[in-house]
Amino acid sequence: MSSDTLKKRKAKVIRSDGGTPETKRGRGEGDQSEEVEEKLRQGCVHFITLKKLNRLAHMRLKKGRDQTHEAKQKVDVLHLQLQNLLYEVMHLQKEIGKCLEFKSQHEEIELVSVDDFLRDAPAEISRPHLTKDDPHQLTLARLDWELEQRKRLAEQYKSSLCSKEKILKGIELKKEYLGSLQPGLHAIMQASLPVQEYLSMPFERVQKQAEVARHLPPPLYVLFVQANAYGQACDKNLSVSISGDVDEAKALSRPPEDSQDDESDSDAEEEQQNTKRRRATVGVQLDDKRKEMLKRHPLSLCIDLKCKDGSVLHLFFYYLMNLNILTVKTKVSASADLSGAVSAGELLNSESLLNCLYASDHGQETPNPANRYQFDKVGIITFADYVSQLGHPYNWVQCLGGLQFSSDRPQAEGACSSLSASHMEATMKLLRGRLQSRLALHKQFGSLEHSIVPVSSECQHLFPAKVVSRLARWTMMSHQDFLELHFVQHVAKAGLVKETDLFFMAIVERGTARLQAAVVLNPRYPEITPLFSLSLLWKGERSGRSDDNLRAMESEVNVFRSELQGPRPGLQLLTNQIQRLCVCLDVYLETESQVCDGSEGPREFPREKMCLRTARGPNRLKPFKYNHPQGFFSHR
Amino acid sequence: MGPVELLHMSVFSQSFSPCGRFLAAGNNYGEIAIFSLSAALSPDATDLSQKPILTFTAHEGPVFTLLSTDTHLLSAGNGEISAWSWVELTKRSTKAVWTRRPNYKSSLEIPEINAMIINPKDNSLIVGGGDNNIHIMDMETGTFKSVLQGHTDYIHCLALKEREGEILSGGEDGAVRIWDSRTRQAVHCIEVFKYEECARPQFGKWISCLATDSDWMLCGGGPSLSLWHLRSMSPTSVFPLAGCQREAVFHQDVIFAVGEGPHVSHCLLGGSVKAQIPCTSPSLNTLALNLSSTEHRVMTAAGSSDKIDVFTNFSYRAFSLSF
Numbered sequence: 001m002s003s004d005t006l007k008k009r010k011a012k013v014i015r016s017d018g019g020t021p022e023t024k025r026g027r028g029e030g031d032q033s034e035e036v037e038e039k040l041r042q043g044c045v046h047f048i049t050l051k052k053l054n055r056l057a058h059m060r061l062k063k064g065r066d067q068t069h070e071a072k073q074k075v076d077v078l079h080l081q082l083q084n085l086l087y088e089v090m091h092l093q094k095e096i097g098k099c100l101e102f103k104s105q106h107e108e109i110e111l112v113s114v115d116d117f118l119r120d121a122p123a124e125i126s127r128p129h130l131t132k133d134d135p136h137q138l139t140l141a142r143l144d145w146e147l148e149q150r151k152r153l154a155e156q157y158k159s160s161l162c163s164k165e166k167i168l169k170g171i172e173l174k175k176e177y178l179g180s181l182q183p184g185l186h187a188i189m190q191a192s193l194p195v196q197e198y199l200s201m202p203f204e205r206v207q208k209q210a211e212v213a214r215h216l217p218p219p220l221y222v223l224f225v226q227a228n229a230y231g232q233a234c235d236k237n238l239s240v241s242i243s244g245d246v247d248e249a250k251a252l253s254r255p256p257e258d259s260q261d262d263e264s265d266s267d268a269e270e271e272q273q274n275t276k277r278r279r280a281t282v283g284v285q286l287d288d289k290r291k292e293m294l295k296r297h298p299l300s301l302c303i304d305l306k307c308k309d310g311s312v313l314h315l316f317f318y319y320l321m322n323l324n325i326l327t328v329k330t331k332v333s334a335s336a337d338l339s340g341a342v343s344a345g346e347l348l349n350s351e352s353l354l355n356c357l358y359a360s361d362h363g364q365e366t367p368n369p370a371n372r373y374q375f376d377k378v379g380i381i382t383f384a385d386y387v388s389q390l391g392h393p394y395n396w397v398q399c400l401g402g403l404q405f406s407s408d409r410p411q412a413e414g415a416c417s418s419l420s421a422s423h424m425e426a427t428m429k430l431l432r433g434r435l436q437s438r439l440a441l442h443k444q445f446g447s448l449e450h451s452i453v454p455v456s457s458e459c460q461h462l463f464p465a466k467v468v469s470r471l472a473r474w475t476m477m478s479h480q481d482f483l484e485l486h487f488v489q490h491v492a493k494a495g496l497v498k499e500t501d502l503f504f505m506a507i508v509e510r511g512t513a514r515l516q517a518a519v520v521l522n523p524r525y526p527e528i529t530p531l532f533s534l535s536l537l538w539k540g541e542r543s544g545r546s547d548d549n550l551r552a553m554e555s556e557v558n559v560f561r562s563e564l565q566g567p568r569p570g571l572q573l574l575t576n577q578i579q580r581l582c583v584c585l586d587v588y589l590e591t592e593s594q595v596c597d598g599s600e601g602p603r604e605f606p607r608e609k610m611c612l613r614t615a616r617g618p619n620r621l622k623p624f625k626y627n628h629p630q631g632f633f634s635h636r
Numbered sequence: 637m638g639p640v641e642l643l644h645m646s647v648f649s650q651s652f653s654p655c656g657r658f659l660a661a662g663n664n665y666g667e668i669a670i671f672s673l674s675a676a677l678s679p680d681a682t683d684l685s686q687k688p689i690l691t692f693t694a695h696e697g698p699v700f701t702l703l704s705t706d707t708h709l710l711s712a713g714n715g716e717i718s719a720w721s722w723v724e725l726t727k728r729s730t731k732a733v734w735t736r737r738p739n740y741k742s743s744l745e746i747p748e749i750n751a752m753i754i755n756p757k758d759n760s761l762i763v764g765g766g767d768n769n770i771h772i773m774d775m776e777t778g779t780f781k782s783v784l785q786g787h788t789d790y791i792h793c794l795a796l797k798e799r800e801g802e803i804l805s806g807g808e809d810g811a812v813r814i815w816d817s818r819t820r821q822a823v824h825c826i827e828v829f830k831y832e833e834c835a836r837p838q839f840g841k842w843i844s845c846l847a848t849d850s851d852w853m854l855c856g857g858g859p860s861l862s863l864w865h866l867r868s869m870s871p872t873s874v875f876p877l878a879g880c881q882r883e884a885v886f887h888q889d890v891i892f893a894v895g896e897g898p899h900v901s902h903c904l905l906g907g908s909v910k911a912q913i914p915c916t917s918p919s920l921n922t923l924a925l926n927l928s929s930t931e932h933r934v935m936t937a938a939g940s941s942d943k944i945d946v947f948t949n950f951s952y953r954a955f956s957l958s959f
Binding site for chain 1: 639640641642643644646648697698700744745748750766790792808842844882896918919921940
């Protein structure tokens with residue numbers, strides 16, 4: 001406010017200064033100069049006061065500023081102190097936190113519990129009077145005790161190690177000693193060889209065989225053991241021998257016996273090798289895979305069955321490793337000369353000799369169902385293609401080797417020897433029976449081809465003394481030819497004809513009458529009766545279907561096996577059947593009414609057989625049954 | 637019975653039970669099989685219902701003839717007649733009620749019995765067979781009252797004219813003899829093979845089937861099947877059937893005949909063959925009609941096989957029962 005006043009005054013002065021010159025001019029200059037000097041003196045005074053005031057104001061201002069400045073400074077110092085303290089507080093807090101979190105290593109050591117410690121530790125360590133109250137001392141004491149215990153146990157460990165070393169050394173020594181025994185024993189055995197021969201007890205040979213047998217695969221081994229046992233116990237005419245390459249077998253037994261992996265590994269190797277040399281065609285690769293799958297074990301078993309008449313049946317058993325089945329090949333060395341019978345060609349054919357030893361055991365397909373998947377992998381459609389090369393995988397062969405494959409039972413693990421034992425006797429009997437029946441048939445066929453029906457003296461009573469009809473021809477037929485005959489369709493329809501059967505045609509003639517008989521011979525002859533089907537060509541053609549009497553003749557020959565089989569083992573069944581057929585044809589022709597073709601005249605076949613009645617029953621059957629010793633024919 | 641025995645089986649005789657629900661069949665091995673018709677004809681029949689419910693050996697020789705009375709089944713074997721109770725048979729009990737033998741003269745070979753019929757008037761059983769004679773047995777007492785002799789060869793078939801009480805018999809000697817049951821004398825003797833229309837010398841002269849229907853008679857065998865008028869004793873129609881017929885029956889206006897050849901022949905009274913229905917057996921021995929039952933009204937035929945064909949509609953074979 002004073003500055004305003006001063007400013008007003010200044011303006012006033014200036015104005016008045018300005019004004020004064022003007023007024024000076026106006027009025028007179030004398031008065032004016034005194035006023036002006038007065039005014040100038042006043043103005044200067046005013047100026048000086050003004051300056052003084054300004055100065056005072058400035059000084060006051062300055063003072064105020066200084067005071068503020070001081071106060072500010074004080075505040076700053078205090079503020080700084082405060083911050084220092086706060087920092088210190090934070091720092092201390094962190095330190096405290098760290099201290100609290102500190103974990104000493106000693107807490108990781110598992111110490112025995114306090115009670116155990118107080119109980120076990122000796123007094124100088126546990127110092128109960130101190131540790132009772134002070135947990136720190138207690139922990140220290142426990143640590144001490146721990147340390148001591150550990151030291152002690154470390155010492156014990158060292159001493160046990162030492163003793164173990166000693167014992168191992170002792171074992172080594174003893175082993176060496178035992179090893180040195182074996183050469184000594186061997187030397188003794190060599191020395192005893194001459195003694196064995198002198199006493200004729202071939203232990204050595206048997207042992208050698210047993211030695212080789214150790215390398216046999218399990219099924220063959222089972223078969224070997226069982227066959228040997230059976231041969232020694234029941235059957236002196238059975239001998240067993242092992243043939244093949246023992247070294248290869250040893251080589252095989254070393255790597256693990258997993259056929260699947262082996263195959264794939266060897267395949268992989270093969271393929272690698274092939275790409276290195278040249279790219280083999282897919283066909284060749286597949287071929288190799290097939291060969292690999294069908295590989296035989298290098299060792300094979302040979303069982304020889306000798307029969308009473310000197311002929312021998314040789315059976316060679318092979319083991320297919322990857323397929324886990326046994327196969328068999330046969331050979332017959334007959335004592336008598338087997339040539340001469342054309343129709344008997346098939347009888348001793350080694351391919352079909354052992355067909356259907358048990359019913360429906362063809363040996364064309366592998367009995368192991370797992371083989372199906374293996375075959376699919378290498379493109380084998382059916383095992384039958386390889387049968388001639390590898391042998392027949394009959395079911396009885398698997399049973400003898402203890403291998404059991406059944407779709408409804410789980411596959412037996414490995415080879416089971418009780419299965420083999422139970423089948424051995426039955427199978428050997430069947431094999432012998434089969435050989436004998438085939439040899440007998442061979443001999444009989446030779447005679448049949450010469451139109452002579454061989455009837456032994458034991459069976460003469462079945463037939464009359466005079467038989468006029470004779471067997472004109474005896475030939476073998478194929479399955480196809482047989483099925484084409486019109487008079488055998490009823491047999492085929494009844495399911496009694498199989499591909500494994502043998503088929504023959506017998507032609508019996510008397511005068512103008514010609515009887516054709518088609519024979520179905522089951523491989524299991526004489527267990528299964530041969531089946532005859534008849535067709536008669538005489539004044540027209542008749543067959544068992546159209547003529548009841550021919551049907552009765554068929555029945556006479558087919559159904560009465562118990563009469564016709566002759567003495568055990570029934571090997572004369574077929575020839576007796578043929579002879580009976582001839583006798584029945586005689587009866588048929590002689591009893592046929594003479595008015596057959598309407599003409600009266602001398603009968604072609606005069607009645608020679610003695611019959612009581614020539615017709616009986618609603619279908620007027622002829623008397624086909626021969627009665628011995630009265631010698632007349634009657635009806636059944 | 638193995639498959640070979642089944643292959644050589646022949647069925648010779650059939651008889652329906654009095655209630656009409658069962659069929660008995662006899663074969664050449666001397667066995668009788670009882671089949672349940674109600675099971676075989678039911679809508680849910682399986683293969684098993686076409687097999688017999690009971691099979692047993694009744695006789696030593698073949699069972700050539702079976703006959704049913706109101707309660708019993710009569711079967712004939714080698715020279716013996718056995719009776720079985722139907723009620724017991726359906727319960728699978730195979731004990732014969734009685735077995736009787738006619739008096740045979742010779743004992744060297746036991747003659748078979750080929751035909752049996754019952755005369756309801758005096759309750760007697762008339763039996764004809766291999767000894768060329770007809771025996772008459774009283775059903776109540778079981779004694780053989782009389783023997784009718786006259787045939788020179790064995791007797792194939794018998795028939796009865798109820799009204800006049802006359803017995804007709806046909807035999808291997810080719811003669812059809814007509815006997816009076818009371819006087820036991822042969823009234824007529826017809827030698828069929830002497831008549832040119834019927835005779836077939838290429839086959840023979842035996843008569844194997846006979847049937848009568850009041851004044852009419854059917855006979856056949858070696859000679860052709862022919863229909864005779866008994867009053868005039870002359871053949872009125874001859875049926876042109878190829879084989880030898882073994883059984884023929886009258887049914888309403890049709891004649892059914894079976895014999896050699898795998899078919900049942902339907903013939904009309906006029907002499908024409910209406911139809912020949914094929915069957916499974918190559919030749920047939922026996923034909924039977926189940927007239928006593930309404931719901932199981934079938935015709936069955938069997939012969940040289942182990943199958944019995946069943947015809948529900950007489951014009952075609954429905955299915956076969958098998959032994």
